[in-house]
Amino acid sequence: MKSLDRIINSIREFPTLPTVFGQLSDAMTDPDANINYVASIIEKDTASVSKLLKLANSSIFGFRNRITTVPQAILYLGFEEVKNLLLSLKVIQIFRIKEKNIKLITPLDFWTHSVSTGVIARIISASIGIRSSEILFLGGVMHNIGRLLFYITLPDEYSQVLKVHREDRISINDAERKIIGISSSLAGEMLAQKWKLPLQIIDIIKYYSIGTISDKINLNVAIIHIADLIASIWELGSDGREYISAPNPQVWENLQLPSNFFSINYNRIITESSEHCNIFLGN
């Protein structure tokens, strides 16, 4: 069976996102919804609640252990933030069930890379002053799901991809197109569409490796492009890449970050990434 067909079948067989997200989205867009009602939906998933509260109390938000209930988390962080954090937790959970099938990479390495990308993206967006930075953390966590799908569904082909990437020193996306025929970005886009993820997330998954959308500026895509670059160069986890491609120069123009941005934020990036990884990937 052709690789593309296997990818499509695999996506078809992937579980759908739990109905709780449909319920949450509806509840959150209902103008009459109140915090307690939304909280009651979330509280049905006890496994996610404790991680949600740990995240709410993490240094990235600065609430310092004051958040002890789900209604408080919604009150302090807002609906969007809570929904996106839960979604990140759920997606990781769904993939971790298939963990045993992954041989070429450890899931811990993979998710550390993704969570770190999310943290870095959030830190960049805070500096630029973007208001909807909640979507960027989620974008970071999700940006690479296509590659994970390849690891799960096409391990033999991906082993070849990694070999060609390492031996020929070509970008991993080029190696994917050469051996499999499509890049992981496209596979990721298909899975994201199945899950009806927000369009901003789908755009991030599809275009993060390029950095722009048809040469037009898109801040979310640009930020994830850079965040992914940093996480890869600094080896905060790994998605299998050994060699890292040049950033798109247009992205530097679009973001206008100060040239010492990463020196200044190094400690913060390392601390907040570890903290988040411990919560997301710990027990």
Add this chain to the structure above:
Amino acid sequence: MKTSRIIPIEKIEDGMILADPILNQFSQVLIPAGTVLSDFHKKFLMRWNISYINIYSNEDDIDFEIEDELIEQATMYVLNKLLWTPSNEIENDIVYVASKHFAQKIKLSNQNQEN
């Protein structure tokens, strides 16, 4: 949590950021956490007889001492991973930070091997 450290108020410098709020005896906030401190605050605190405050540590230094050879080794390692040559200030900064990051790891793993 963000790293913070306690300093005597004599050491307050402009730009330091207060990590914990300063409270009076009624637990009312005199100076909120997050305030960027200046000389004014220093005088204020002295008048209130406060001796120590908690500030956020400076984030701009990766403050450890590492031998030049380790940094060179780490820089070569980083440059070898890149499929391009850094060509602007921010790219150079990213490589610089990466080199210190890896140099520290090499140093720590050398120390662990010795123990």
